[in-house]
Amino acid sequence: MRSNPSPSSSSRFEGCTLTGALSVATEVRDAVCVIHGPAGCTHHNFSLLHATSLSNDRPALPRLLSTSLVESDIIFGGEDALETALERALALSPASIFVLSTCIVETIGDDIAAVCAKDRGVPVIPIPTAGFLGGVFETGVKNALAAVASLAPPSSERTLSANLIGEKNLEYGVDENAAEVSRLLKRLGLPVNLRFVRGIRTHDLDRLGAAAVNILREPALGPIGEDLKQRYGTPYIESFPTGLGGTCRFLEEVGRACGIDTLAAVEEERAYQAAxxxxxxxxxxxxxxxxxxxxxxxxxxxxxxxxxxxxxxxxxxxxxxxxxxxxxxxxxxxxxxxxxxxxxxxxxxxxxxxx
Incomplete structure (x- = not known):
């Protein structure tokens, strides 16, 4: 282990993989997230997500259920407990269900994918989130984005618009940052097509492939950008704009990706920065x-x-x-x-x- 860490290796200090995945999956508002593990994993994350939502003036409660595994489930297997939790989830009439694993169930070897594969009338999507076996918060975010994307149809009619991909839903100012990117895109005549994933419903995913360009929140999400590019042919910008010069370069990069002349937009932004x-x-x-x-x-x-x-x-x-x-x-x-x-x-x- 390196004794002098740098920002490029700081992911080793990040938190729970499960929390990272929940920060994404709970933003599908008509879904239910089932956490397969001890009740404490759900309680901790519910408290964190609720407090973060309140700090951003979003009072909605995250729709979480727990399989609440106890010692006997850990000894003999927790798949029956997962079946019971899924029945409870279905009673809430969700449009989709996400099942998130915890360290203990991955360790004991529950076949979560097999349980989720059964026909229940709504999609039940597993998200691997056992950080104990390798992975950090960022891993959970990527795994959840990939899982949510699996609900989107394979093709969509293209429009001159942009998707915001992988916003940091737990950071203070997440909506201010999205509004700033939206302001910049408007200089190019580009509306935001979809915030993937923030405050959406399952049917909104039908639009995932419709954008002319995907804007990643940060370069670490490059694998998600590549996956969506392969699936839909959508080019991507690797990061939200940062700094003064970086903001103007962002406009130029988006313009190139969409075939838009950016000269006027960049001049307007430079005047805005001067003011x-x-x-x-x-x-x-x-x-x-x-x-x-x-x-x-x-x-x-x-x-x-x-x-x-x-x-x-x-x-x-x-x-x-x-x-x-x-x-x-x-x-x-x-x-x-x-x-x-x-x-x-x-x-x-x-x-x-x-x-």
């Missing part, structure tokens, strides 16, 4: 230093580039003795994200000045 930066003229010339929110994120070249770019744009001096301002993680999305970052910097600079 945003003018709002922070009051901190021009201040002395600052960048402070990482966590030791393993120090030296992230993308974040360093964005912070340095903004400092240069505002004539800020980078000084070891300057005011400590946060290096954002994840990087700010679009011009709007940069503006929110600079607002936090201004608050800290002003507070230091008053002190």
């Amino acid at each position: 945003m930066l003018e709002r922070f003229d009051d901190i021009a010339g201040s002395r600052i230093r960048f402070q990482s929110p966590h030791p393993i994120l120090r030296g992230d070249p993308e974040v360093e580039t964005i912070c340095t770019e903004c400092a240069d744009a505002l004539s800020l001096t980078i000084d070891p003795e300057g005011v400590a301002v946060p290096s954002p993680y994840p990087p700010p999305v679009g011009t709007g994200g940069v503006g929110r970052m600079l607002h936090r910097w201004r608050v800290l600079i002003r507070d230091k000045g008053r002190g």
Whole structure:
């Protein structure tokens, strides 16, 4: 194991695979998620998902059921408990059901796929999420995206629109980030076709293959982008836009993928960025230093580039003795994200000045 981790290897420090999968699957609002394992796995994740939803002004409760395995199930097998839980799930009249495994049931060898394969009138889709046998939060996200995509039809009529793929549903500001990407896409005349997966219903997946381009939340989702490209022929952009220059490059990249002339859109965005930066003229010339929110994120070249770019744009001096301002993680999305970052910097600079 490396003793000096970098952001590229930080996934080793990520959390539960099951939680990652649930952050995706529970966003199919007319589905029920059955967690096959002890009740504690469900209780922990229900509490986390509910608290996160409330913090984003979304009071809906996640539709979770547990097989609530006990010692005898672990000794003799839990497939009967899964059958019983699926009957309870069907009583809720879902449009689809996702069955998520836990570490213990993968260890004892329950044949979850065979139980899910039985005809019950609605699709019952297994999602492997046993992190104990290998995998982290990010693994769960990818496995869930692939599982939800399996419900989409094999082909769809193409429209000049974009899908947002793999949003970070547990991050604060997830909807603000989506709104920023949508704002940028509108400069190119592209509406958002589908947020895959956030706040959708099972039948919405019929549109998954209809977009002209897929926008991945981050490069780590490249395998999902490739899968959808092979299935539908849809090109993909590997990440949401970050930073000032990166936002303009994003517009150019989307335009190339869709055959759209981006010259006017990029000029408009640069003017928009200039106007945003003018709002922070009051901190021009201040002395600052960048402070990482966590030791393993120090030296992230993308974040360093964005912070340095903004400092240069505002004539800020980078000084070891300057005011400590946060290096954002994840990087700010679009011009709007940069503006929110600079607002936090201004608050800290002003507070230091008053002190």
